[in-house]
Amino acid sequence: MESQTLHFKARAGQKLADQRLQQNLKKLSAKFVTGRAAAIAALDGFEQIRDAAVNRRNVALKTLDVWLERFEAEAQRRGATVLWAQTPQEAADLVVQIARKHDCKQAIKSKSMVSEEIGLNAALEAADVQVTETDLGEYILQINGNEPPSHIIAPVVHKDKEEIADLFARTHHTPRKTDIPEMTREAREVLRAKFLSADMGITGGNFVVAETGSVALVTNEGNEGMCTILPRVHVAVTGVEKVLPTLEDLAAVMRLLPRSATGQTISNYFSVLTGPRREGDRDGPEHMYVVLLDGGRTSLVGGAFAEMLRCIRCGACMNHCPVYQKIGGHAYGWVYPGPMGSVLTPSYQGLESTQDLPQAATLCGQCQVVCPMKIPLPDLLRKMREQQFEREMRPGMERWALRLWSYAARHPWLYRPGARLASRILRLMGGERRRVQNLPGASGWTAYRDLPVPSQATFKQQFAQRAKGKTAG
Amino acid sequence: MKKRVGLFITCLADVMRPSIPMAAVELLESAHFEVHVPMAQTCCGQPAYNSGDHRTTLALAEKFLDEFESFDYVVAPSGSCMGTIKTHYPDVLKDQPDLLRRFAAIQPRLFELTDFLVRVAHLTEAPGAFEGEVTYHDSCSGLRELGIKQQPRQLLSLVPGLSLCEMEQCEQCCGFGGAFAVKYGNISAAIADDKCANIQATKARAVVLGDLGCMMQIEGRLRRQGDDTTQVLHIAEVLTGKR
Numbered sequence: 001m002e003s004q005t006l007h008f009k010a011r012a013g014q015k016l017a018d019q020r021l022q023q024n025l026k027k028l029s030a031k032f033v034t035g036r037a038a039a040i041a042a043l044d045g046f047e048q049i050r051d052a053a054v055n056r057r058n059v060a061l062k063t064l065d066v067w068l069e070r071f072e073a074e075a076q077r078r079g080a081t082v083l084w085a086q087t088p089q090e091a092a093d094l095v096v097q098i099a100r101k102h103d104c105k106q107a108i109k110s111k112s113m114v115s116e117e118i119g120l121n122a123a124l125e126a127a128d129v130q131v132t133e134t135d136l137g138e139y140i141l142q143i144n145g146n147e148p149p150s151h152i153i154a155p156v157v158h159k160d161k162e163e164i165a166d167l168f169a170r171t172h173h174t175p176r177k178t179d180i181p182e183m184t185r186e187a188r189e190v191l192r193a194k195f196l197s198a199d200m201g202i203t204g205g206n207f208v209v210a211e212t213g214s215v216a217l218v219t220n221e222g223n224e225g226m227c228t229i230l231p232r233v234h235v236a237v238t239g240v241e242k243v244l245p246t247l248e249d250l251a252a253v254m255r256l257l258p259r260s261a262t263g264q265t266i267s268n269y270f271s272v273l274t275g276p277r278r279e280g281d282r283d284g285p286e287h288m289y290v291v292l293l294d295g296g297r298t299s300l301v302g303g304a305f306a307e308m309l310r311c312i313r314c315g316a317c318m319n320h321c322p323v324y325q326k327i328g329g330h331a332y333g334w335v336y337p338g339p340m341g342s343v344l345t346p347s348y349q350g351l352e353s354t355q356d357l358p359q360a361a362t363l364c365g366q367c368q369v370v371c372p373m374k375i376p377l378p379d380l381l382r383k384m385r386e387q388q389f390e391r392e393m394r395p396g397m398e399r400w401a402l403r404l405w406s407y408a409a410r411h412p413w414l415y416r417p418g419a420r421l422a423s424r425i426l427r428l429m430g431g432e433r434r435r436v437q438n439l440p441g442a443s444g445w446t447a448y449r450d451l452p453v454p455s456q457a458t459f460k461q462q463f464a465q466r467a468k469g470k471t472a473g
Numbered sequence: 474m475k476k477r478v479g480l481f482i483t484c485l486a487d488v489m490r491p492s493i494p495m496a497a498v499e500l501l502e503s504a505h506f507e508v509h510v511p512m513a514q515t516c517c518g519q520p521a522y523n524s525g526d527h528r529t530t531l532a533l534a535e536k537f538l539d540e541f542e543s544f545d546y547v548v549a550p551s552g553s554c555m556g557t558i559k560t561h562y563p564d565v566l567k568d569q570p571d572l573l574r575r576f577a578a579i580q581p582r583l584f585e586l587t588d589f590l591v592r593v594a595h596l597t598e599a600p601g602a603f604e605g606e607v608t609y610h611d612s613c614s615g616l617r618e619l620g621i622k623q624q625p626r627q628l629l630s631l632v633p634g635l636s637l638c639e640m641e642q643c644e645q646c647c648g649f650g651g652a653f654a655v656k657y658g659n660i661s662a663a664i665a666d667d668k669c670a671n672i673q674a675t676k677a678r679a680v681v682l683g684d685l686g687c688m689m690q691i692e693g694r695l696r697r698q699g700d701d702t703t704q705v706l707h708i709a710e711v712l713t714g715k716r
Contacts, residue, residue, distance in 0.1 A: 009657075016663050029642075322646040326663045360657055362650030362664070363523060365617040379564070382523060389525030398656075406521060406529040409484070410536065412513035423488045435696055444655035448662035449693030452489070452705075459482050459491035463498070463510050 001116050001148060004333035005345060008356035011331040024160050025328055032154075032319040035263020036370065043259060053256055054374050056249045057310040064301060067210040067243045068292070074213030078275030080288040085118075091293045092123035095202070095235055098289055099129045102233045104200035108191075110217070110224040111135035112204030113152050113313065114237050114293055116335045120202070121146065131202075132194040134223040136187055140164055143171045150329030152336060153261050153315045158328045191223070201227035201285065205238030206313070207253065208290065211246045214274040215290060218257060218267045228273055234285040236273070240292045241309040247272075253312055256372035261314040296348035304383050308343050310373040317367035317377055323360055332357065339367040339377040346384055351393060358384035419458050426453040475507040478589075479544035481537075481558070483551045484516040485685045492716050493685060496709035497550040497586055504594035511540040517549075519557040522565065523651055534558075534565045535572055542579045548589045550709050552615020553684045555585040560618040585615055587624040587683055587708055596628065601714025603635040607706075608677040610668065610691065611644045612684035625683055625708050632711060640671040640680075649690035665694040672703060679704035681711050 004011065015021055040046050060067055072082040085091035091114075099107065107129050109115065121131045121142075133142040137155040141147040144167055149155030156164070161178060168186060169176035177183050203224055207216040215236045217224050228234045244250050250272070258264040277284030300306050318324040318338025329337035336344045342357040351358075358381045367377040388394055408415045429436050430453035439446045456462065478501050486493040494510075501508045518533035537558060541547045549555040559580060566573045590596045609629065615621035629637050648654065648664025668691060672680045680703060682688055692705035710716045 012657070012660055016659055322648060322664045323657075323660055326660055359653070360660065362613070362646050362648060362653050362661075364613040364646035364650070366613070366644075366646065369617060382525065385523065385525035386527055387525070389527075394524075402521070402524055402526060402529075406526060409515045409518075409521075410529070410532050412515060415515045416512070419484075419488050426488070435693075437697075442655065444658040445693070448658045448697065449654075449665070449690065450696040452689055452692045452696070454489055454491060456491050459487045459494045460510070460512060462491055462495060464512070 001119050001335050003345075003349060003353060005349070005354045005357060006333070008331060008333055008360065011333065012327045012360070015327040015331045020160065020163075021158055021328055022326075024158050025325055027157060028319050028325055032262065032315070036260055036316060036319070037263075039259040039263040039265060042265075043255070049252070049255055050372055050374060053252045053372065054310065056244070056252050057312075057373060060243060060245050060249065061241065061301070061306070061309050064240065064243065064298070067245050068240060070210040070245075071208050071213055071243050074210065075208075075275070075290055076213070078213050079278070080213060080275050080290060082290045082292065085291055085293045085295070088118035088293065088295050091118040091237060091291050091295070092120050094291050095120060095237065096123055096127045096129070098233065098235055099124060099127060099200055102199070102287060104231075104233055105129060106194070106198045107131045107200040107202055108134050108194055108198040108227050108231065109138070110201070110203040110219060110227045111138050111155070112202070112237055113149075113335055114204055114239055115202065116149065117295060118237070118293065120237065129200070132191065132198070134191050134194070134227060135219070136184065136221060139187055139191065140167065143167065148330065148335075150337065151315060151318065152313055158330065195226040195230055198231045200233045200235065201231040203227055203234070203236050205236045205242055205290065206257070207242050207244050207250055208238060208292075209244050209247055209250055209272070212272075212274055214272045216250055217269075217271045217273065218254075219271075220262075220268040222269055224269060224271060228271065228285065229283045232285060233287045233289070234273070234276070235289045235291060237291045237293065239297055240294055241297050241311075257312050257314050260316040260370065260372040300347055305343060305347055305380055307375050308340070308347065308380060310375055311340055311344075312373055313340075314372060316370040316372065320366045320370045322362060322364060322366075339381070340375070343377060343380045343384065351384065351388060351391070355388070355393065358388065416460065420461060423454055423458045427455065429453065430455075475505060476545040478506040478508050479541045479547045480508055480510050481517070481541065481547055481549035481554065482510065482514060483549055483554045483685065486550065489689065490685055490707065493550050493707045493709055496707070496713040496715055497548065499600065499713050499715070500586070500590060500596070500709060501548065501594070503600060504590065504596055506546070506594070509544060514540055517554045517557045518565070519554060520651060522557060522561060527565070530565050531569070534562050534576075538572060538575050538579070542575055544582070546582045546584060546589065546593065547579065548584050548586055550586040550707065551684050552585045552612050552619055552621050553686055555583060556614035556618035559583045585619050585621055585683070587628055588619065588621055590712075591624040591627055596631065599628065599631040599633075599712045601712050602633045603679075603711055603714070605634070605678040606636050606638045606676065607679045607681045607711070608638050608640045608672055608675045609643060610640070610647065610672070610680055610682040610687060612682055612687045613646050615683055616644055621683065625681070628708060628712060629681065635711070638675045638677050640675045640677075642667070642671055645671075647687045647690050649686045651686065654690060661690070662694060665690055669695050669698065669700070673700065677703075679706050679711075681706050681708050683708050
């Protein structure tokens with residue numbers, strides 16, 4: 001997917017001005033925040049369950065290579081083919097080669113963020129393979145000119161029913177409908193023909209399990225089953241960090257994933273797929289492939305951002321993020337939005353083109369509170385900022401101001417008169433209403449807010465005065 | 474023998490709202506502590522820490538230790554500054570074993586003001602009074618880094634005439650975020666709008682909180698929207714009745 005991260009500020013501004021989007025984004029807290037809170041409250045021993053799952057993920061990631069090799073051996077033993085891709089481009093090429101090898105012309109896809117990462121649809125279309133997204137949200141985006149998803153589990157959260165009703169009427173050439181079950185049925189009818197004629201099914205992989213060589217998929221619409229069972233070839237594309245050693249590990253993280261994501265105790269569908277159709281099996285693909293993408297992941301191993309690899313892509317951090325709630329996912333400019341994206345995108349793509357992402361956070365800490373994997377997202381964002389500071393990547397004015405402030409804060413002989421002077425100026429500017437509406441050099445503040453200013457001398461002045469009075473008295 | 478409390482004023486309150494540390498002094502003295510204010514103190518280093526300037530943060534952390542480690546307690550009328558000191562200094566000092574040792578010795582004696590008034594001073598009455606309803610905003614650092622939640626509510630219940638009316642989403646960030654508020658003023662203000670709406674929906678006369686950064690954000694946005702009546706008060710101001 002093409003990166004737009006450089007345009008964060010401009011895009012955020014557009015999103016804030018989009019009244020319709022602002023209304024649509026309110027669904028997030030109404031649905032996901034409330035849903036998660038209820039699901040977690042109903043889960044006995046959440047903290048212990050979370051600690052145990054974090055520990056299991058840590059164990060897996062500590063010897064990632066060992067578990068990946070085990071996964072490969074077990075999957076191959078059961079007839080699947082495991083392929084490795086260093087870069088997103090390589091991963092897309094591998095899928096195209098699979099399509100060529102098996103002469104596949106029509107692919108149906110279940111939801112996959114890694115496929116967005118590697119720009120898979122475009123690569124397949126370029127190779128004359130017709131791709132159809134079958135997750136309802138992803139389908140909506142595809143027929144809307146291949147719009148990118150704005151959320152990792154709720155790709156069309158930025159759209160409302162009316163917008164989709166217009167889109168369906170326009171695309172399907174049918175009378176406009178606004179009843180959701182009717183709209184869903186209409187999409188289903190379009191997709192049914194695709195399901196039946198497809199020769200390749202593409203999915204992501206929420207996890208891969210080393211001990212059995214399986215791919216685990218978490219979905220809500222049943223389309224995944226059609227993608228993995230009907231076509232001749234099934235290709236699962238996922239990141240190398242998604243490996244879990246055992247089925248027990250899978251059970252442990254699955255207690256948290258749906259609850260954290262949508263507030264469900266378990267998703268409507270949960271598939272563990274092991275190898276292609278065997279002799280005597282009644283269904284399943286003839287060929288099963290698993291494409292495992294590095295795409296920058298292994299560069300995080302053992303480093304300052306290693307904890308990010310635990311991420312299970314539930315989306316809780318963005319659902320609870322005050323910034324995401326206001327600007328939505330598109331403003332972030334790449335596949336992964338919100339706090340997790342603001343760590344991942346610079347990690348995968350470099351800080352040069354992603355300047356704003358680590359900065360555009362209030363560090364309120366709620367993402368860390370709700371993260372089922374206890375990823376210290378605010379700390380990681382701060383570490384990103386540390387790298388930006390050390391590499392002098394921030395704008396000159398900002399660095400200069402910070403340097404000046406830093407010098408003063410370390411030198412009280414300068415700081416104290418400086419504080420007194422600032423107090424005096426602000427008091428003069430504030431007048432009777434005790435607020436400033438336009439402060440030169442601080443327009444980032446005063447363009448949107450008044451600046452309440454002091455009515456009295458600095459505390460230190462007052463306290464020194466008081467102490468003097470006490471001594472005199 | 475009175476216990477000695479070192480008051481960490483916080484740099485913002487020193488200039489922008491001196492009534493907050495003044496009220497803190499009054500509360501601590503009324504609870505029979507001897508209050509000391511090291512005059513060379515400046516800032517805990519949070520702006521540097523959140524900007525990724527490790528060297529400045531480290532220098533200010535060491536400065537803090539030099540100035541405050543001799544007191545029986547250190548109290549700050551801010552969850553955000555005390556959060557930086559108590560929760561993040563271990564990270565700041567992680568490569569400095571000597572400083573880390575000195576910090577470990579003082580860490581259990583570091584308190585945010587309301588936490589101190591409830592857990593150490595065991596305050597049972599408040600000198601101030603307030604007629605009417607207030608609502609309380611839980612500032613992020615105090616809440617999530619220091620567990621400040623019940624303490625301010627318990628203290629507010631001591632104020633004669635005051636009744637507390639909780640707002641929707643009282644734990645939601647106000648959008649301040651330090652330099653974030655200036656760098657991304659439009660996003661910050663949009664977040665503040667939700668907070669302001671939740672405050673106004675309670676019909677409370679005042680929103681009370683424990684962090685000046687959030688106060689400036691909320692007050693600044695309320696006034697810009699034309700709300701000149703909803704008061705924005707620090708809990709120390711409410712407890713003493715002095716603003």
